Amino acid sequence: MNFKIASSPHTHVRRKTPAVMLFVAIACLPGIAVQTWYFGIGTLVQICLAILAAVAAEAACLKMRQRSVLPRLKDNSALLTGLLLGISVPPLAQWWVVVIGAIFAIVIAKQIYGGLGQNLFNPAMVGYVVLLVSFPLSMTLWVPPLSLVEYPVTVQDTLMLIFTGYSETGFSLAQLRVDLDGYTMATPLDTVKTALTNQQTYQEILNQKVFSEGTGIAWFEVNLAYLLGGLFLLQQKIINWRIPVAFLLTLTLFSFILHSASPDGSASTILHLFSGATMFAAFFILTDPVSASTTAKGRLIYGALVAVLVFLIRNFGGYPEGIAFAVLLANMAVPLIDYYSQPKTYGK
Amino acid sequence: MDSLIKTIKSGYLWRFPGGVHPPQKKSLSQTGQIKRPELASKYYVSLKQHIGQQAEACVQVGDKVKKGQMLSRADTAMQLPVHAPTSGIVTDIREHILAHPSGLGEQTIIIEADGSDEWCQREGLDNYQQLPPAQILDKIKSLGVAGLGGAGFPTHIKNSRPEAIELLIINGAECEPYITADDALMREHAADIVAGINILNHLLEAKLVVIAIEDNKPEAIKAMELASADEKDIIVRVVPTKYPTGGEKQLIQVLTGKEVPSGGIPADIGIVMQNVATAYSTYRAVIHGEPLIERVVTLTGESISQAGNYWVRIGTPVAHILTQAGYNQPAEGRLIMGGPMMGFSIHSPLTPVSKITNCLLAPAMNELPDPADEQACIRCGYCADACPASLLPQQLYWHSKAREYEKAQHFDLFDCIECGACAYVCPSEIPLVQYYRVAKANIRQQAAENEKAEKAKERFNQRQLRLEEEKQARIEKQRLAAEKRKQTMQEDASAKDKIAQALARAQAQKASRSTDQAKEQAPAQSTIASDSKNNSPKSAAQAAIARAKAKKAAAQKADNEAMQSAADTDQSDIEKTAKEKAQAAIARAKAKKAAAQKADNEAMQSAADTKQSDTGKTAKEKAQAAIARAKAKKAAAQKVDNGEHANVVEPIEQSDPKTPEPTVDKPASGETNQMSQQDDKSQRIKAAIAKAKAKRKQLGGD
């Protein structure tokens, strides 16, 4: 009657790291579904490409670093990185764009730092920014919702476009983006940015078709779907409320102040919150555990910091959307934030 | 504090940060009476059961003991006696495995039960209210009452704090999953517990007593409320179930909103906490005179068929009690002493139940699965959210793993209470607490070593300082002596003296020339000797040798006078001090020795070192040394004699009994060896010196 020795605690929660990653991925599903509904099957193809590339890159790196490959692949972190990147890439971008991004995310942003848990930057966002800087054209070519395009894009078209650059019928992506009236569609944020630069007032912009007839609605619903997924994660206690809440509140506050000050010269709060990648970022990008702050106060600071940066870039920067840059900048500040936001220890 | 007490009375509760909700599993053992198992055949009573020192056994092998008889005597405050769990015979007193995570052994008294379970004489203090507190405390101590909740802190110490205590908290929270021992005790013995609380509070005179019970024990709450209904200073406070509410610091925070200062104890903020079971044992001890020889232990886990609570005698081997409770051991089974969060697994079935064993948890195979291999920390921060001490476990882990202990301490590693909440929630299954334990142990060890080194360094510095002072004093003395001599010399120095001195010097030179080997080495050695003014151990060694020689010289009374005068003459002679010459002479002698045997030299050195560390050196001694050196110069010049060398060592031995023997032996034997080698040479030297001496004496006489 001898007994085995083990160290306390002898009991553990049943939810392991692979499950945490998987939960996050699952929570993306409503958003992905809405995105596919409006923008076509391209989104799914991009996601699959990104996941494949990310997992392959991870396996190759682990092999090169002489680590056990399978157990580490099973942590699902590469899968999640690929998924997040795939979601961020325009649905009809060519295949190599997202593949390069995924490889970059895994190899440069993660494995070179020492693998899971060691990276300073959010890998998906590093991949995204690299693509944005290297292939600015491909990365900004978001198509209008399927219902609005002049030439309907079939599944074959999508695949052809992604893998060859031309649709079955020989249209290029640029042609496909033209809507029924010959108006090139862009994302709402993009449109607002361009129009505001062209001295149009915000009210005039809102009357444009982008908003009145669908694109605005499409993006609004995509954001809503991600918000839903995010609430699920909160409910499951997978993510902490502090980062998303701080982020969204700060963004609301700043955009509200600016919009109140100059209603014609800036986008409304609602537009800030429900277009672009706002909700997706709030619940799925900012909350990446490795690269975000881990203290209670630090999370609030981190969320607010990203919001401020996003607000600044959107309103005063050169890009219509600024989340990726904002996240990477805030990532750099995390060690500092963590250090100075240590909680007060019991009894000190 | 008064307003605080008012707030507490109003029912307000604070909350502590973090905490977790592991599956309770209390229902396994929560129902039914506390059972009494059969007696075991053998009991293993460890002399050390608690924090503090182990007491001395006061029985011998073969002694017949009665149940409750004292087995060890507690002489100091932090000691606690242990008592015989049943009547029987002491069959052995030896090292036996201890109920401790280390699995180490400790002196243990082994008693073979005779089955009659016959009590020894017991004597209670019925009228304790009329007795002085010291007498009650003494009773509590002599009956071995210790804190039964956690570390087994001696109860009499906690209850004799000199600080004013405002609040006495009786901990019945029992927040660890599975355990229901306190719960069962409260259900069945609420009145006795309250009686015990009254004794404890009689000693402390706290303004308020709060019995804290987690809300998952409704029956216990009811029983305690009923039992304490008539006590106006005792209130029962129901606290929400959350692990680790029952932790001393956390419970204080929940009940008072106060925090025990880091590194302090609850008494620092006017609070004392005792476990309900401790209150019960206090009652048994003070009122019935029963020593602490049994306690309630929860036997639980899915591989125990009759899970429940048992009265278990301290010292019962776990195997016995497991068998009684119907244990079916699964393959690769674990046995946990304590709960699943903080308990430790034990290896041996002969591990005895101790005063702090509140639970034996024997899980089935898949009940508490082993953690899988640890994965990378993903910095999810779940651990930080769970930590009741508001630490950042992921940072502690990071630095502990990297052995960056300073940084780990910067993140307050030592404020970690090892509750395991962080490791419980960690999705990467990192055994965080294990990392902290290792880091803490290493830091403590490092600190102990540093302290040792620091002490050694301090001792060394002090010695250096002392030696330096001695040297200064010596130099000053020599300077004064030289001045005096100069004066005398100016007054009555005659030409004759000068001639005598010159001759003597010439002769001495000649004599030294005749010692071939010595001559070669002497210059080098004398340089070293004069250098050695800065080299205290060496000069001190020389002083020691000189003193030794001086004694020898003094013994030769016949020569005494002549020597004295010669020494005087010499002293008044030159600017160079006698000391230097003496050193040169000794150095020469040493040189020979060194040539003969090196080890010899070292041994001498260490002998001298030992001598040096003798602190009570007085000025008188130093004066003697100075004189001796002068004499020694003379003596050395006169008799570079082997016998003398051998004697050098002897006086050292006599004058310092602390000198280690081997050190003494070695030079002596080396000396003997060398003696024969140097024989003719020294004969010649002796002859030459004697001649010079004679001449000088003659001249001096004239």
Ligand code: SF4
């Ligand atoms: S819970 Fe585990 S994985 Fe998460 S931050 Fe803490 S140590 Fe790292």
Ligand code: SF4
């Ligand atoms: S074991 Fe230490 S670090 Fe972990 S939760 Fe408990 S107190 Fe905090």
